[in-house]
Amino acid sequence: MEPSFHSIEWVFLGILVSIFLYALLTNAISKTILTLPIIFMVVGHVSSHPLGMLAEPEVLDVGKRLLAEVTLILVLFSDASRVQFKSLRMNFAVPLRMLIVGLPLTIGLGMIVALLLNPGAGFAMALLTAAVLTPTDAALGQTVLSSEDVPENLRQTINVESGLNDGLVLPFVLFGAILAATGIEGAQSHGLAFAATTQVVLGPLIGIALGWGFAKAMDVARSRGLMAEASGGVAFLTIAFSAYVTSELLGGNGFLAAFVAGMVFGNTYKHDIHFIGEFMEGVGQLLTMLAFLIFGALLLPLGLKHMTWNAVALAISFLTIVRMLPIWLSLTGSGLAAREKLFLGWFGPRGLASILFTLIMMDEFDFPGEEELLACVCMTVFLSIILHGISAAPLSKWIGSASQTPSKPIGESND
Template identity: 60%
Template sequence: MHHSILLLILLAAFAATALAGRLIDRTPLTLPMIFAALGLLLATPINDLAQPHQLSAATRLLAEITLIVVLFADASHIRFSRFRHMWQKPARMLIIGLPLTVGLGTLVAYLVAPGAGIAMAVLTAAVLTPTDAALAQSVVENDDLPVALRQTIVVESGLNDGLVLPFVLLGALLVSSTSGHEGTDGLAIQSLWQVVLAPVIGGVVGAGMARLSDAAQTRGFARKAAGGIVFLSTAFGAYLLSETLGGNGFIAAFVAGMTFGNLFADDMGFVADFMDDIGILLTMSAFVIFGAVLLPQAFDHVTAPVFLLAVLFLTIVRIVPIYLSLLGSDTHPRERLFLGWAGPRGLASILFTLIITDEFDLPGEAELLACVSMTVGLSILFHGVTAHPLARWAAVSR
């Protein structure tokens, strides 16, 4: 297929979904479902565009950009005044639920595939623990769901990818050590330092940009259309500064968004406007590449244990730890089950896997990537179809 024809097909799909957006909202379909399927249909011509390592690098870059934008935008809607009264639920899910998820996931992965070893089981559990902010959009934007539950999902999906990083690096350290590879010294301390430093950098960048933006608006220096530029500058500035200084860029972007959203005195409508345009385009593009590049690789290496792991990680491994972590809180059993289910896997899991396989020479890389891609593919389908019905079901408890 000629490159121009391929580009025209993608542009036509982008335009069609934009024009039929409200119609799509009335169906069980979601944008990630549509564009992952489109990517799978166009897998052959897209994979002919470049070498596999080039496509892998492009996939990683696009996933990073999309995740930074979504994390910052979602966090900018969190209000400290409300969060003071609802911090317990996301804190329980992150402090209790996340380690339990990694622990149960490690046990399940080892029982399903004991031949891969306990080290690979730890790594598999770690990369499949973080939830995805982009895939959670259909739930977060659902007005049927109480604000407290929506903000709980946003906070958890925004912070859990950074908090799970020590487990990811621990798994990589164990796999590398058992396979005789060098260069893993100091990873544990480095990962902890990333988690500690990132919120500080994100808070400083977010607060500084909010104050500068307010001053520019008050004195009439800034044009009205400058909001999108400020949005991108703050999000990517926090990410890049944190990565440069040794922090986790995604946590920094999330905290910067939360700080900016609470301190910026003017209207924050430009964030929603940006996400309705460029943000959706980035998300659609990311899932096209996922469907074209990663899903075919998953199908090539999928086995019964890989498929079973994907199903278990989306259900028991996620729901049981989250349900247990919320026992004793002011949540209804329906809400605990819903919060356990409302943890789609997506860009964060893909990114962690690509980063780890790029930086370490690990045995079983193809099987790990297949497991992650299969889990994300099933998550796009199942979480997309059930988002609105289960949100209404959970809202009944309120």
Template identity: 45%
Template sequence: MMGFLIVCMVTVAYAMIAQRLTTSVLTAPMVFIFVGVVLSMTGLLSEHDMEVLLHPVAEIALVILLFLDAAQTDLAALRKRHVWPVRMLLIGLPASIAIGSLVGAVLLPAWPFAAIALISAILAPTDAALGQAVVTNPNVPMRPRRALTVESGLNDGLALPLILFFASLTAAESTADGGEWLVFGAKQILLGPLVGALLGGVGGWILLRAKAHGTTSEIYEGVGALALAGAAYLAAVQVGGNGFISAFVAGLAFGSVVKGACKFVFEFTESEGQLLTWAAFLLLGAALVPEAIAHLTWQMLALILLSLFVVRPLAIWLSLLGTDAAPITRLFFGWFGPRGLATALFALLVVEQISHEFGAQMLHIAVNAVWISALLHGISAAPAAKWYGSKTAGMGDCAETQKVDVTAKPVITRHD
């Protein structure tokens, strides 16, 4: 009981100074991961109990935020006007997985290549909540902020099919019923998007009709949007598809239909979405971080640091070749790709599908990557944003030249 009292008091205290901390080296993920670790190590929170809570809280948070992040994306505007995030998503993300796989093959020679590709894919999604000072800092021009916002809001949903594919290959190599795992993976990847597209599109159409006839209001629209995200997840699971992919695609379809008509989509991410994310990071710190640190090897540490300092920066640099992004902008984008909630939860999802030999190590790598990223990106976010803003002041490639905002608002503070 005392542990939960401390959690509540810390949350209240952080909320009271959160705005001031946006310009400091302290970020919410850093604070709540640290609090979780301390409470676990002192015995005020049971590691087992926190692990039981972590799964539902993290899954609910990811389902809702995948849906809402996707719903805020104007796909037409993204294709026409936003070359930087499109390049980072369509070229940078696959390049990160490919380069990471090559690095992993050197550091983990005993692992099958499918498992190496799987951990590389798990480490690829980014979460700008760990470097919030970047995407909320007015010193950074709007165009780079928006590019990071869109990229980190969409890359976890785009990475998930690859993660499921590599997980199926890894399971197929390590078990006798490999064919069944491949069929399972195919159903997960194919049925999830179909269910999500259907429910998201229909849900958006119903919302517009209800608004046109005055049978709903903004308060109830929010309830409906949350229920739609949950329905997309559960319906996909019911037919054998992946619920997270379904929620992501449902958000894309919903957003394409309503086109910004549902204000709740933006407001939730700024309030209740923050609380869900903070809770997930605290539970992660309490349930998984202590054990992950205890099992951290030099090979794991090298893989994590190379992923942060070499793999993503190189992939992003290559993806932006031929665009108007200046070298300093490419370096800035390459560094600010922190690993967050999606990395940890995706690892949790695949652990049960593959052999314990590799699954446990993957989970330790992912969890260690999250807290190391939270520390490094959190400390560097505010000073780096200030430095980058001063260096790019007046630069043409960072000027705000776009009239249409992909997300229909300046910044998303969870992923973006």
């Protein structure tokens, strides 16, 4: 029986109450094994039936796509804007190792595992699967990032890596989707390959131009007293979405443009960019809540419907060996203790980026094995939400107490 209008109203009221209670009890919740993703995934799953009956599947797909795009644009821009090139050169040797060495190794090992578990899927789907499951999510690691038990250098490393890897993995995701789509009979592979190359080249160029231009314009306005500091949040929205829309209009990839624009803006703008962090703590957190709620309500049931033992094995592999071995190898010779390498390897939770990439690629391209990909992503994110959520607090205390023992200096191997 379809839910009545009043029952749907009760569901929405329950969701609003859940959001309010989370805001009310944020500090108390942070001391438990519960996390924002766990709570809103459960809320979404509980309300999955009435929410799924709100509209036709096509209308719901449009809504999911819109939420995914808006959230991903803001996350890519804001994360990239907080990475300063000067600090990156001086202090970020460890996250750079993880990004430059660990990320490609993760994608490569992930492709091998995906092919071994499902050889019939082919190279392209293995690449796409590995790419969408490689980026990590700071939202799932918030307990670690805010814990005073975790040494500052480890928190900074996790924050920088999760902030940059979703943008860096975008070309791999795009090419994987393009190659998978060309595998369909009748697909125009030459046209798709040319379009992909154009997107990867034009997107960053447009991001550089707009990020630099907007930063210079805001500098002039602030220096002459023309711009109020409080309007920074509005400017942030304008820049992020302008980069995306302009790139899409000119044939580039809008997400790459938003990511690069954020990085250029953050390193060009001479005034404080705290307004971006303040905005994302409010509106950004609400979008994150809605994204995990939609995941629990509309994606997880669909993923579970197509679940196989191969998908479960792939999810476990990506959360353990596929993530942890490349990170360990990338940190060889870094001077970090074995426990710190294991800690950084384990806290590579999968969440928002994997969900959003999968939604957008499935909507943008037609490729075989979409149901299997969705099942793999859903199981990986589901297990990550649970396992990383419940292990964050105890492992943070463990690494804090273990780190009281002095480590060797950076550059002296602890292997």
